[in-house]
Amino acid sequence: MSLRKIRVGMVGCDLHALYYGVQMERHDPSVLRSLGRGQAAFFYHYLNYNDATRLTSPFVSGFTLAKVWDPDPHAAETASTIFGGKPQVCETFVECSDDVDLVFIPDCNGDGSGHLELATPGLRKRVPTFVDKPLADNLKAARAIVALARRQRTPLLSLSMLRTVPQAARFRDRLQEIAPVGFGSIKGPGGTLAGSIHTISLAQHVFGPGVQAVDCMGPSELAYLHLDYGGRLDRPTAGLMLNCESGPTYHCSLYVSAFSAQGAIHSGQIGDFEFPWGAAEILRLLKRMVRTGRSPFSDEEMLEPLAIADAGRLAQQTGRRVALSEAG
Template sequence: MSVDFVEGFRLARVWDEDRAAAECLAAVFADEPEVCDDFAAVSDDVDLVFVADCNGDGSDHLELARPGLEKGVATFVDKPLALTGADARALIRLADAHGAPLTSISILRALPKAELFARRLGEVGEVQFGSVQGGGTAMAGHVHAASLALGLFGNGVESVRAMGETELQMVHLGYGDRADRPRRGVALNCDVGAVWHCAFHASAYGPQGAIHSPPLSDWDFPFGAAAILRIVKEMVQTRRSPAIIGDMLEAVAICEAAREAQATGEPVKL
């Protein structure tokens, strides 16, 4: 496997609530990044802050990103941008208020192999129905499924339904009457059991047949990571937030609506 190297990054500071873990990470890098005692210090005298997927659901991302954003530092927040739409919008407002470029991108949204599959959609004629399988029941996983669906079939989801014996086992995304979106919506099968190397799969159906993606798995994720790094590098250089932040905001809203829909048994409008 050969992934293009993305130049121009140097790890300068690290922090973790477990200092031993931060010291272990710092020891891996030849640049010997400084281990900070306070997460607010990570954003001092740097060009970019990376907020990792800390507790798995994004509920702490607003708190962790705040110091850097208030200093105007460009910030990448690992998926999900936040647990709730309210927190996600608060992050965007905070970034705007301080002129800090901000983005958050699912690796599934940036995979070259997923882009190749999207180019094949015309093979089925007008796409009537789509599906994405994978992600699991945790927010850190099923936000990938939502992001992949938006990347393949388009944004602008109007309604969300959810059902199943486990959390977000089956989610249906409805696009209303939009002629340029799947008329029968898109299904997210998040809880599909054990999968090979964290693989996701996508399918599209239309009057001329069906197409199915190859596995989108650990073997492909490094290529998505490189694509994200190139987007982040441009964000730092231009001091402009990429438009793709809007898709992550919608993905967070989809996941939040799905939780509500499963709890109430009713469809939720976005």
């Protein structure tokens, strides 16, 4: 396609819609700060104490927010107002995929249970589509979204910000200091599937994909997960522990540790103050995807977090280790 701006249809106007929106569309920060969910988006994107109108997170040019929809019409109207009234407020989510170049389905804290329905119209129209994490609430539904995209020969991307945040990449680059890594641990947010998928995505980012089996225990769903890479020498040989139900944390921060016979290394916080850099990287990936017509991630890697979650649920129910091949 030409180098004109990519027209975005935003299917949902939760916090993540505004979080990503302020990094790709011009807006009035004073309006952002004063309206609804915009206050939270403002807090992490405008950090300069002596110039509250200067965006301090990365801005990714080349997009225009063309359409917005939300099941709450007031939320959609508010989002349009934040972006200067330019986005058209749609009456149905189906309209959001008409005459756009990218369908964007944001999801801050949801479980992804509606994503198959929301993604279907755009994919059927062969509009490149981004689905925020989780891709769906279970592996079967996630596979259905991927299968539809394949049938329509339409690029699809679904990622957590934790899969792209550069602060995690810099920690990953330090693993060579203590290689070979024998064991890893991540403190992540618990209580929701969204939080667990964030933690799993950070594990993919730092230690890599390719999980073979999962153990799970704890007082809540997916509270404590042990990921087994099947003895791969380029992965933690004793596995990786994800502590999702591990108490409060500073501004949603996650923390990573790696251990070996050579010692241990520990990350700093990877949280709300770092997430905008992960969001910016996703926007850059989406720009490339729309221009090239190809997804930057494989279907298998996008499906793996849900395969781990489904295997973890079964492991927690049965009290045994569950192979990812049993999931879904």
